[in-house]
Amino acid sequence: xxxxxxxxxxxxxxxxxxxxxxxxxxxxxxxxxxxxxxxxxxxxxxxxxxxxxxxxxxxxxxxxxxxxxxxxxxxxxxxxxxxxxxxxxxxxxxxxxxxxxxxxxxxxxxxxxxxxxxxxxxxxxxxxxxxxxxxxxxxxxxxxxxxxxxxxxxxxxxxxxxxxxxxxxxxxxxxxxxxxxxxxxxxxxxxxxxxxxxxxxxxxxxxxxxxxxxxxxxxxxxxxxxxxxxxxxxxxxxxxxxxxxxxxxxxxxx
Numbered sequence: 001x002x003x004x005x006x007x008x009x010x011x012x013x014x015x016x017x018x019x020x021x022x023x024x025x026x027x028x029x030x031x032x033x034x035x036x037x038x039x040x041x042x043x044x045x046x047x048x049x050x051x052x053x054x055x056x057x058x059x060x061x062x063x064x065x066x067x068x069x070x071x072x073x074x075x076x077x078x079x080x081x082x083x084x085x086x087x088x089x090x091x092x093x094x095x096x097x098x099x100x101x102x103x104x105x106x107x108x109x110x111x112x113x114x115x116x117x118x119x120x121x122x123x124x125x126x127x128x129x130x131x132x133x134x135x136x137x138x139x140x141x142x143x144x145x146x147x148x149x150x151x152x153x154x155x156x157x158x159x160x161x162x163x164x165x166x167x168x169x170x171x172x173x174x175x176x177x178x179x180x181x182x183x184x185x186x187x188x189x190x191x192x193x194x195x196x197x198x199x200x201x202x203x204x205x206x207x208x209x210x211x212x213x214x215x216x217x218x219x220x221x222x223x224x225x226x227x228x229x230x231x232x233x234x235x236x237x238x239x240x241x242x243x244x245x246x247x248x249x250x251x252x253x254x
Contacts, residue, residue: 001249002080002242008073009238015066016231019059023214023228026055027161034210047166047185049210055161063159064152066231070238071149074130074142077242081126085249086119098146101135102127121252129244141237147221157220159227164213170206185210 031053109123171178
């Protein structure tokens with residue numbers, strides 16, 4: 001059951017793994033410049049960084065492909081449920097529709113011209129497992145997949161590479177040596193390494209490195225959350241959703 005839908009999940013998983021590798025390659029490519037400068041007014045030493053190379057154009061395309069495959073997986077499973085389990089012919093408009101309430105969902109499927117008028121039991125399976133309605137169900141990852149898919153149809157999902165931590169080794173200042181400093185970098189890409197006071201002017205260090213997080217961009221679903229881990233969560237949700245539908249169908253048939 002749902003073999004075609006599961007193939008779509010596997011394709012999404014491959015896209016996400018490719019995305020992970022591509023992002024790591026980009027981050028490791030010295031895509032940004034790091035330097036330390038002294039703020040003459042405050043006397044502080046600041047670590048600054050600036051992007052010098054654009055991310056690969058494939059990155060947002062891979063994100064969109066992964067999301068589309070997850071949404072497609074759910075629609076394929078839904079159509080198989082209608083066609084093969086309920087025994088009802090599909091129409092060009094047969095797909096999962098997100099509505100406001102559970103009652104609206106069930107009524108739309110089982111009353112009037114609803115596609116499941118003769119199979120209200122299947123409508124209950126959909127309402128119970130997929131729950132494609134908003135009220136009381138706002139945190140459902142189905143809505144996240146839907147929103148990401150819709151967004152990608154109009155604006156490609158460009159992530160941001162956000163500096164997260166800096167590591168600086170063997171800092172020497174005013175006769176003091178710090179073996180290693182690990183600290184968070186601000187959203188402006190600046191880290192205040194040291195505040196120099198009392199006329200201290202000598203400052204040096206051996207090396208510095210910065211780690212980055214790849215996050216969904218502003219004004220996008222999941223804004224500010226890590227792209228790869230969130231996409232992998234959506235894969236798990238989709239796998240579990242298909243399994244829940246299958247389990248519910250098997251109960252109907254026994």
